[in-house]
Amino acid sequence: MSSPTLAVTDSDPVGLVADVLIIGTVQGTDGVLPAPGAPTVDAAFPGGLAALLTVVGATGRADEVVKIPTQGRTTAPLLIAVGLGKTDASGNVTAEQVRRASGAATRALGDDVAQVVSTLSTLDLGAAAQGTGLGAYRFDQYKSSEEGRALDSVTFVKAADLEGDGSASLTAATAIAKAVNSARDLVNTPPNDLFPESFAQRTADLIRGTDVELEVLDEKELAKEGYGGILGVGAGSSRPPRLLRLRYKGAKAAKKVALVGKGVTFDSGGISLKPAADMHHMTSDMAGAAAVVATVVLAAELGYPLEITATVPLVENLPSGTAYRPGDVLTMFGGKTVEILNTDAEGRLILADAITRAAEDEPDYLIETSTLTGAQVVALGKRTAGVMGSEEFRDRVAELARATGEGGWAMPLPEELRGDLDSKLADLANVTGHRWGGMLAAGIFLREFVADDLPWVHIDIAGPSYNDKGAWGYTPKGGTGVPVRTIAAVLADIAEQG
Incomplete structure (x- = not known):
């Protein structure tokens, strides 16, 4: 199987060209919340994402995947909100939570998805990239017919406080x-x-x-x-x-x-x-x-x-x-x-x-x-x-x-x-x-x-x-x-x- 091409950007994810935009969600004390790190995506939806996610039944639990049409509020026509689970007392999530969520979101992509933008990288770039590489895995060489188009590329949004361009993290995660x-x-x-x-x-x-x-x-x-x-x-x-x-x-x-x-x-x-x-x-x-x-x-x-x-x-x-x-x-x-x-x-x-x-x-x-x-x-x-x-x-x-x-x-x-x-x-x-x-x-x-x-x-x-x-x-x-x-x-x- 071929692996998707990974890249990092510091551009606003709302305006990036993609088939799917991925964000994280967490289990808050009062219900589901968008994970920190993607405020522009939250602001693009009237009333914020929390209300919309609640309406569609999202909880933020680990591995939960919710798909929402963006109706033009982002360049990507589809939003995937993937659950990270509960945060710690300081409101943080672990690298494994990010890795697992990234993998779950990648597995949930349809066969017609070629380009993806992920904001999970604002939480942990290396974990998000590794989760994507692992979640994109397919073993289909013994299938008599192709099962669908493979994911071509994933662009990760860079955290504002990340030092460097993130290339070292991507190289290690990919390897x-x-x-x-x-x-x-x-x-x-x-x-x-x-x-x-x-x-x-x-x-x-x-x-x-x-x-x-x-x-x-x-x-x-x-x-x-x-x-x-x-x-x-x-x-x-x-x-x-x-x-x-x-x-x-x-x-x-x-x-x-x-x-x-x-x-x-x-x-x-x-x-x-x-x-x-x-x-x-x-x-x-x-x-x-x-x-x-x-x-x-x-x-x-x-x-x-x-x-x-x-x-x-x-x-x-x-x-x-x-x-x-x-x-x-x-x-x-x-x-x-x-x-x-x-x-x-x-x-x-x-x-x-x-x-x-x-x-x-x-x-x-x-x-x-x-x-x-x-x-x-x-x-x-x-x-x-x-x-x-x-x-x-x-x-x-x-x-x-x-x-x-x-x-x-x-x-x-x-x-x-x-x-x-x-x-x-x-x-x-x-x-x-x-x-x-x-x-x-x-x-x-x-x-x-x-x-x-x-x-x-x-x-x-x-x-x-x-x-x-x-x-x-x-x-x-x-x-x-x-x-x-x-x-x-x-x-x-x-x-x-x-």
Whole structure:
């Protein structure tokens, strides 16, 4: 899909040529109110917009979209009033409220809309632009007919007190939205077209023209180097596994960061077969890999002063005569052995190989993300990722995840659960054998493969990476692109703070 062209203006929005003019609304104590920042639009309507919005039933609640013909009061023939929700005690709204409203308004545009003017940018230019880029996302390459005209351009009205011309904010917002949408595209691509080898090719296409280097290990190289987890999980498929190694080194790089993302391009559960209901959602079991690849490309495009290496294992987990079995013992990269009690706990096996390899580069930080456990959804729901790992770094990542609007919650790794992973045959088992604390036990399993004293974090995105319900805010149905924005924010924070 093509993205709309974004621009900033300090002109009066009332007189700007467009198909649609977007304003924000808030939930006031006495009813709906136009959001601050667009007084000329309010003044263009007799009696002000509040009275008109009240008549048509607007409330200002988050994601609410109300369309009003302007009848010549503005150059744009249609006004869209989008709800921001409630303000804080000082009358302000958050960046996430602006981002979400901008996405909701963009999703509500008709197919005949080509040019838009938005005043949400007077509240937060970067958030408004990012919300537009995310809300404009469409994945329609498998449709036999076009679904309508795509949005061509959005002009954002500049706040009076904004320093500079706003171009830096637009550049960053556009790049971030592009990265998120790249991850969404990968997640939404069906597994007959996205498998380990084709994922590697798609990655090569994404990094073209950037300073990112790519190494691809095939099944022969994986066997030679002893990647037992990746080979074991991928043994049941006719399409063999791959391991991607992406490298980017920015100018004046002071810190080394390792990224790891789970890439199960389809997960049937293997011999421990999943139920048929909703198995088609397992096309999203490579969302961690998609996010990591997209974030490395983003870091290169924005020129982060970091040295970043991503290790991305790619497999299909299918049942067949060659598939690995419950009862098998796999020797992982680095020599540790794992008894397989459930072949549907496959993600941790390929991640164990990848984490061990990533740690050999002696990074200052390690960030891993994966659609690892259904227990994450049970514990935290569909929109909040579980964040585990080194306590100080874990808390830092969780806070940044919430600041981006993606959401994340710090979770413990209780020592008493480690004993439940003991095996009579091997160094450890891949599951505990009971249902309690499954998300935490998976994090404890991964911890066994993290080098001592390495600050690390595991982000379980089993729920947040894929939206199987209706669209909301800037989030479409299907792949969400979580946690690209979180990882990008962490990288930017490391670049600034160390």
